[in-house]
Amino acid sequence: MTINEHEPDVFEAGVATVCWLRVALDVPLPGLFDYSSDHAVAVGTRVIVSFGRRNMVGIVVETPHAPTIDASRVKAIAQVLDDLPPLPADWMRLAKFASQYYQRPLGEVMLPALPAGLRKVAAYQGKRAAGGPVHRIDKRAASVVEAIAADHIPPLNAQQADAVRIINEQRGHQTLLLHGVTGSGKTEVYMHAAQAVLAQGLQVLLMVPEINLTPQLEHSLRARLAALAGVDALAVLHSGLAEGERLRAWLSVQRGHAQVLLGTRLAIFTPMPKLGLIIVDEEHDASYKQQDGLRYSARDLAVWRAHDRQVPVILGSATPSLESWYHTERGHYLKLSLPHRARPVDLPVVKLVDTRRLALQQGFSPQLLEAIGERLDRGEQALVFLNRRGYAPVLNCGSCGWVSQCPRCSAYTVLHRGGGRNYRLQCHHCGHQEQAPRACPECGDQDLHPMGRGTQRVEEHLAQWFPKARIARIDADSTRLKGSAAALFARVHAGEFDLLVGTQMVAKGHDFANLGLVGVLNADAMLFAQDFRAPERLFAQLMQVAGRAGRHVQGGQVIIQTDYPEQPVYQALVRHDYAGFAQYSLAERESIGLPPYAFQALLTAEARELNQALAFLAQARTLLQEQAGADASGLTLYDPVPLRVVRVADIERAQLLVESRRRPVLQVFLAQWSAALPALAAQARVRYQLEVDPLEI
Numbered sequence: 001m002t003i004n005e006h007e008p009d010v011f012e013a014g015v016a017t018v019c020w021l022r023v024a025l026d027v028p029l030p031g032l033f034d035y036s037s038d039h040a041v042a043v044g045t046r047v048i049v050s051f052g053r054r055n056m057v058g059i060v061v062e063t064p065h066a067p068t069i070d071a072s073r074v075k076a077i078a079q080v081l082d083d084l085p086p087l088p089a090d091w092m093r094l095a096k097f098a099s100q101y102y103q104r105p106l107g108e109v110m111l112p113a114l115p116a117g118l119r120k121v122a123a124y125q126g127k128r129a130a131g132g133p134v135h136r137i138d139k140r141a142a143s144v145v146e147a148i149a150a151d152h153i154p155p156l157n158a159q160q161a162d163a164v165r166i167i168n169e170q171r172g173h174q175t176l177l178l179h180g181v182t183g184s185g186k187t188e189v190y191m192h193a194a195q196a197v198l199a200q201g202l203q204v205l206l207m208v209p210e211i212n213l214t215p216q217l218e219h220s221l222r223a224r225l226a227a228l229a230g231v232d233a234l235a236v237l238h239s240g241l242a243e244g245e246r247l248r249a250w251l252s253v254q255r256g257h258a259q260v261l262l263g264t265r266l267a268i269f270t271p272m273p274k275l276g277l278i279i280v281d282e283e284h285d286a287s288y289k290q291q292d293g294l295r296y297s298a299r300d301l302a303v304w305r306a307h308d309r310q311v312p313v314i315l316g317s318a319t320p321s322l323e324s325w326y327h328t329e330r331g332h333y334l335k336l337s338l339p340h341r342a343r344p345v346d347l348p349v350v351k352l353v354d355t356r357r358l359a360l361q362q363g364f365s366p367q368l369l370e371a372i373g374e375r376l377d378r379g380e381q382a383l384v385f386l387n388r389r390g391y392a393p394v395l396n397c398g399s400c401g402w403v404s405q406c407p408r409c410s411a412y413t414v415l416h417r418g419g420g421r422n423y424r425l426q427c428h429h430c431g432h433q434e435q436a437p438r439a440c441p442e443c444g445d446q447d448l449h450p451m452g453r454g455t456q457r458v459e460e461h462l463a464q465w466f467p468k469a470r471i472a473r474i475d476a477d478s479t480r481l482k483g484s485a486a487a488l489f490a491r492v493h494a495g496e497f498d499l500l501v502g503t504q505m506v507a508k509g510h511d512f513a514n515l516g517l518v519g520v521l522n523a524d525a526m527l528f529a530q531d532f533r534a535p536e537r538l539f540a541q542l543m544q545v546a547g548r549a550g551r552h553v554q555g556g557q558v559i560i561q562t563d564y565p566e567q568p569v570y571q572a573l574v575r576h577d578y579a580g581f582a583q584y585s586l587a588e589r590e591s592i593g594l595p596p597y598a599f600q601a602l603l604t605a606e607a608r609e610l611n612q613a614l615a616f617l618a619q620a621r622t623l624l625q626e627q628a629g630a631d632a633s634g635l636t637l638y639d640p641v642p643l644r645v646v647r648v649a650d651i652e653r654a655q656l657l658v659e660s661r662r663r664p665v666l667q668v669f670l671a672q673w674s675a676a677l678p679a680l681a682a683q684a685r686v687r688y689q690l691e692v693d694p695l696e697i
């Protein structure tokens with residue numbers, strides 16, 4: 001932007017000095033907004049400005065020589081927020097990259113990435129502001145973190161030591177894929193790598209999929225760091241924190257006080273002045289993908305940020321995403337392998353029980369029941385894994401065939417058991433709830449029965465078969481209250497339960513000391529899902545849950561019940577053959593041109609009528625075709641289709657998939673396209689989301 005020669009130069013005209021500011025605001029409009037100030041304001045500073053009829057907090061992104069609109073229409077900012085130094089340049093670069101890559105206005109990336117207090121006008125103005133949120137936090141004493149005694153620290157084995165050595169040798173940027181089988185001691189590798197970085201006075205960002213599921217990690221990290229660098233060395237960030245706690249943690253990292261930041265995906269947006277290493281644990285986990293607003297992948301941003309800051313990043317997993325494996329095969333990432341368990345135990349024996357010709361008892365094969373009984377007799381724990389919460393997935397009338405359906409969604413309502421004989425029907429899509437009827441609403445017959453089974457019903461049967469066993473059910477329902485998941489897991493680790501029934505919540509990261517057997521029910525449900533990533537997800541999930549068996553004691557066993565034992569997913573599981581499965585799956589993806597051999601974007605539309613949504617997508621498709629012109633050959637545009645669950649809360653949904661073999665091609669077209677979509681959507685009266693690198697299709 002150059003100064004227009006014909007305009008009076010405000011700096012020399014002797015009028016008041018005016019500084020022009022280009023500000024990012026959290027509003028669903030593309031572009032930045034011009035304001036003025038009577039003194040210089042640095043890029044990265046937060047300011048309060050009036051926008052429309054209200055005041056908002058924005059971030060100064062540029063200080064141009066002249067505004068883009070008529071200078072007389074530019075409003076002055078209301079207040080400069082100088083309780084913090086400006087957001088650092090690398091943070092601004094990260095936000096800009098995310099904004100461009102994920103096709104979202106910069107303000108809608110930057111502001112939501114900050115702790116709430118820093119982006120709310122009310123936190124600074126008004127009676128209770130008391131000098132602003134930073135001032136208030138600084139005045140309040142931090143709650144005392146008790147130093148906990150460090151657990152016994154095992155000496156590294158040879159494979160771990162090799163991995164740590166290679167990580168420590170890195171200078172500048174490198175992405176390292178730590179592929180370690182379940183129980184191989186990846187955590188110890190992270191700890192040692194982190195220690196070396198801390199010793200240089202640098203900071204470490206350690207990301208985990210869900211913190212409340214891994215209290216063990218936080219506990220041992222805190223203990224280790226306390227011994228090393230004092231009790232304040234660890235900051236923890238996740239969405240479950242109260243606003244003040246979150247701001248305090250953010251500040252201590254941003255000021256360089258906390259040396260290690262342990263956090264979920266949102267932690268990727270924390271300013272870290274002395275960043276020296278990023279670690280992404282369970283890098284394959286879908287929780288790294290934000291599912292609303294800015295639909296970013298924290299794993300992918302971690303790689304970008306590490307590159308931008310020229311520091312190493314470790315992606316760790318027993319079942320890496322096929323994307324990461326592909327990069328490793330291509331030599332883009334450096335692979336570190338931990339092929340054996342850290343303790344002197346073997347990986348569990350995985351057995352497939354062919355259920356095609358078996359008489360099952362409430363979904364259980366005789367083999368599985370017998371195996372559970374044996375483990376309990378030996379005083380070991382057993383786990384039954386079933387990825388379906390509630391009592392039964394649907395209620396059915398034996399007389400007329402009526403099934404329980406959500407009035408607002410194209411989905412069944414799930415039967416849940418409350419206290420005693422109180423049954424309710426619940427929609428897992430919109431939250432709709434009703435009392436379960438005693439008689440069929442269609443024919444009045446009382447022959448209503450639950451079809452299939454969820455964790456509640458399995459728990460009930462297990463209690464009948466194993467009356468002496470102490471049973472814990474671990475799913476989203478049994479851990480709804482804040483802190484209850486951590487409390488429940490603590491009791492499991494303390495040996496207060498013999499038998500566990502759980503959903504994918506129990507599969508992740510737990511180091512159960514006394515768990516001998518894992519039984520898997522209903523795995524086939526995921527086998528034939530439409531999504532091309534379903535087998536990858538199933539494999540990872542089963543490998544993870546299988547990996548909970550026999551971690552401390554020899555003789556772990558896994559029983560998977562299936563109607564399709566010959567499927568490659570199951571065969572690879574029996575062999576613990578991640579590499580074989582990955583090779584097979586990548587070859588398949590390559591032959592049909594799917595990610596990671598292609599890049600995708602998904603446009604989803606929501607409207608009152610399905611036709612509205614489909615028509616909008618068809619228009620959007622035509623528009624993209626026109627924009628791309630002759631270059632459209634580089635793009636594959638699929639037909640708009642209804643979603644599998646087409647109606648949720650009375651809104652119909654459809655989607656359009658766009659694909660290209662080359663990422664830059666896709667990026668160029670998405671930029672033009674997304675700029676034109678708001679107008680198109682307003683006209684068609686639909687809501688839409690554009691998602692880059694969608695995980696679920």
Ligand SMILES: Nc1ncnc2c1ncn2[C@@H]1O[C@H](COP(=O)(O)OP(=O)(O)OP(=O)(O)O)[C@@H](O)[C@H]1O
Pocket residue numbers: 154155156157160180181182183184185186187188317318342343508509510511547551
């Ligand atoms: N060098 C070692 N010697 C003995 N035990 C070890 C060693 N390193 C780690 N362990 C122990 O091995 C167990 C498994 O380690 P950890 O939980 O880190 O595995 P992991 O690789 O993260 O597995 P998963 O992917 O299944 O979560 C833990 O009980 C840990 O204390």
Ligand SMILES: [Zn+2]
Pocket residue numbers: 406407408409411427428429430431432648649
């Ligand atoms: Zn519903």
